[in-house]
Amino acid sequence: MSFDGPRDDRPTKNQRREAARLKARQLREDQKKKERRNRVLLQGGIIVVSLAIVTIVVLAITSSIHPAGPGPKNMASDGILIGAGMEPVSTPALQPKATPVASKTDETGTVASIRIYLDYLCPYCGQFEKTNGEQIKQWVTSGAATVEIHPISLLTSKSAGTQYSLRAANAAACVANYSPDDFYAFNQELFKDQPEEGSAGLDDSQIKKLVKTAGVTTDVSKINDCIDDLTFKSWVLDATDRALTGPLPNASIPSVTGTPTVLVNGKQYLGSLDDPKEFASFVLQAAGETYSTSTATPTPKPTAAS
Template sequence: MAKKPSQQERSQRAAAALGDQKRAERRRTIRSITLVVFALVVVVGIAFGVQSLRGGGEVTASPAGQSEYGVTIGEEDAPHQVVIYEDFLCPFCGQLEAGTGEELQQLADDGSVLVEYRPFNLLSRIGDYSERATSAFAVVLEESGPETAKEFHDLLYANQPSEEGPFPDNQALLDLAVEAGAEESAVSDGILGESMVDWVEAATTAAQDAGVQGTPTVLLDGEQISGDPEQILDQINETVG
């Protein structure tokens, strides 16, 4: 005949069972949270990748050298044109610049291609860095000219922050502008005061009106091309010959 458990033993068993139940519930909760976070990361990553790498859309942009919202390198009578719509925070734009910047500069210097970079504010949902950096670019373009603006453009990408931040403040943008060759007295008020926000808004509207849906958007002789930086460069070189 089995011995009837005492009240103390019953209480201990009940406490142990309750502890096991709570631990199981915590494990289920942690797994659920992990799955939700992972799903969100995947969805966001896919959405951003599609947005940033989409190709083949109908983009009707003005020819290189004919936009009010960009900087050009090369000769106006070059036989080929490249237009690049970009956002200074977009990591794919940073990859494109790293993978094609020097080669495009060489093609422009050779007289083979007229290249126009058209920055605008695509990633406003992440924060205000895209707007501030583009405003600073516009200030340098207006006050210091296209050559310094292109150098500033390159430095913005060479020092591009992560989308997760932290983001450079306006003083850091001013320091890069001075490093690019701008006179501090000429651009300080405009960069620190974000005086070209209206220019940024107009550039963004112009990009949207042209049918640009993501960054980078690259057009070669008016036709949109896509791929990774090496593939884009291959298409340009193949056309240029």
């Protein structure tokens, strides 16, 4: 009978080294798989977040863009023309991106053609209106002049974020569209207690109260909806761009550079904004210059305010 000595089952040094290499290799492969998985998850997360951001931005942009639509009726020239007896001239709505149709004016000079580009937040426009609004109304009523009013929005960013200039011009377009006979009265109401530049201006409910104060009784609910919906926002923006880039039809200047821009028989008035006699003299002179080149029969002429 023989007995074997004790057996040594412990791995050899080479075996331990090989096992360590295999384990390290497995750890490296596991780490690479983990990194690939994390990279895929990270990329997927970035894509999801990016898509979410893009969606939010697109929604924000599309919600701020008002779809282009027709302009207001009775403003195919980008302004409303009011003639003898304060009677507005009817015109069809200007289609999106269409070129405005210049109003016909009396080229004989027997009737003074007054054209005003204004911004309802502009303090100088308010000053001009308060000084000359009633005087112009008398001339137009008598048939001595016509007045064409172009609301634009140069000061949209000057109302503490409320875009009052734009909203007021839109409201004026709403009245021109639905109740043109009341446009001049509403135009005057917007200047009576004019908000200061830099203030929030009037909110929509206050603007709608001015519609009532101006005596508007025709399609009031439609006008209110038009104000709430900013129906003519795109038209106001386009009309403003057209006034700024020009050309202005039948005018001595190529474009509007500020408000108020006042033209009489195409000639720009650059005089005092708070002296009605100076403006009346300019109107008389402009009408006289035009009339002197024609042989038309005289009609009532504007007279200076007393």
